[in-house]
């Protein structure tokens with residue numbers, strides 16, 4: 001049985017990458033609107049209601065409007081925007097964290113944010129199993145490629161090619177904080193420092209841990225072992241067992257599209273400090289790859305079908 005899929009926002013950065021991952025997949029029949037009709041509300045409403053699954057790759061307000069256009073109880077939604085990530089009635093589309101069956105059975109799935117994918121992927125299993133405290137002021141330092149800001153930021157970085165690094169979120173309260181807190185179960189909002197680097201794609205998300213002054217003083221090796229056990233069997237999330245080769249971590253500007261999530265735990269010899277680091281593609285597991293993973297599950301297919309791993 002084929003599943004009909006409409007990508008609303010198919011001309012955008014995330015939408016195009018989802019379409020690439022679905023190209024040639026006989027399990028899916030794509031519903032498309034031409035350029036003249038892709039922002040026509042009547043045409044969008046018709047496509048949305050014709051689809052078994054609609055994937056929203058839109059700004060938040062347009063995503064809310066699109067959901068309001070659904071007039072049947074058949075159409076399922078995967079929303080890539082921030083609009084529904086902590087909303088009632090929506091499942092957070094991080095199958096490794098919320099459970100594959102939960103995603104598979106949901107009609108409303110919100111795709112996790114790109115930075116939260118790294119933050120939650122590292123921290124949620126360790127807080128949920130009690131190895132790290134829920135009541136701790138975690139920090140999160142992160143960089144992303146400029147495609148993380150969609151067409152507008154891609155245009156800016158292509159026009160101003162001498163920008164090497166752009167720190168932002170300088171007034172705090174980044175839109176990702178609510179989901180970062182909700183799905184890690186942490187009691188205190190993380191101190192989040194995002195930045196954009198001069199690469200098209202790629203993302204590094206780091207949580208520094210002053211283990212020596214934290215409750216429990218759990219060794220880094222135990223944190224790594226717990227993450228390894230938690231993600232055992234996953235073909236999407238991997239946990240590095242050794243230090244990166246040559247003692248360095250690299251994000252290459254020419255990174256190929258990639259739908260995995262690589263987690264690293266590095267601890268100091270004296271046990272006082274650790275660094276939890278997640279490496280991903282903001283357009284892969286951080287957006288389009290995650291949407292395709294959820295779509296596969298919702299269509300009853302292997303979760304990794306069509307993924308770039």
Ligand SMILES: NC(=O)C1=CN([C@@H]2O[C@H](COP(=O)(O)OP(=O)(O)OC[C@H]3O[C@@H](n4cnc5c(N)ncnc54)[C@H](OP(=O)(O)O)[C@@H]3O)[C@@H](O)[C@H]2O)C=CC1
Nearest residue numbers: 009011012013014057058062080081147148150151282287
């Ligand atoms: N880029 C990334 O790494 C990530 C993005 N996301 C989220 O995914 C969503 C899409 O982001 P992204 O692809 O980067 O953004 P883009 O700006 O690249 O694409 C958004 C697309 O939506 C279209 N659009 C805007 N308003 C409407 C409307 N009312 N009806 C139909 N189409 C509309 C735009 O049209 P036009 O082409 O005319 O501008 C554009 O093609 C956002 O909510 C973003 O937060 C989530 C995680 C990571």
Ligand SMILES: CC(=O)N[C@@H](CCC(=O)OP(=O)(O)O)C(=O)O
Nearest residue numbers: 080081082112113114148149196
């Ligand atoms: C570089 C850049 O601006 N990144 C965006 C996040 C990427 C995005 O828009 O995705 P979400 O839907 O996950 O928020 C930001 O920090 O607001």
